[in-house]
Amino acid sequence: MPTFPTSGWLIFLRISGKADMYSFGVVLLELISGKKSLDLSFSSYGNGFNIVGWARLLIIEGRPSELFSLELWASGPHESLLGMLRLAAACTLPVRPTMKQVFD
Numbered sequence: 001m002p003t004f005p006t007s008g009w010l011i012f013l014r015i016s017g018k019a020d021m022y023s024f025g026v027v028l029l030e031l032i033s034g035k036k037s038l039d040l041s042f043s044s045y046g047n048g049f050n051i052v053g054w055a056r057l058l059i060i061e062g063r064p065s066e067l068f069s070l071e072l073w074a075s076g077p078h079e080s081l082l083g084m085l086r087l088a089a090a091c092t093l094p095v096r097p098t099m100k101q102v103f104d
Helices: 017-033 042-046 051-060 070-074 078-091 099-103
Strands: none
Touching: 017 051, 017 078, 042 051, 042 078, 051 078, 070 078
């Protein structure tokens, strides 16, 4: 099940369409990877590393297939899966698409 940081973190997050799209991107990353947003496996990357930072690192290093759970990647099709990753990445950038843009 997707998880989010503690409710204390949410105090600083103003509810908006931009925040909703970031959350959508995080949930999508959780679903495709099978990892939680603050998974313990990210601790080896440094303090404060989360699923978004991990995804960006793998994309920059040209290893996007490593983001997917083994079962999901094996089920393919890879181009559709990479399209979902591109969407998740776009939703976690400072300039994000609107839900209408995602839907279209």
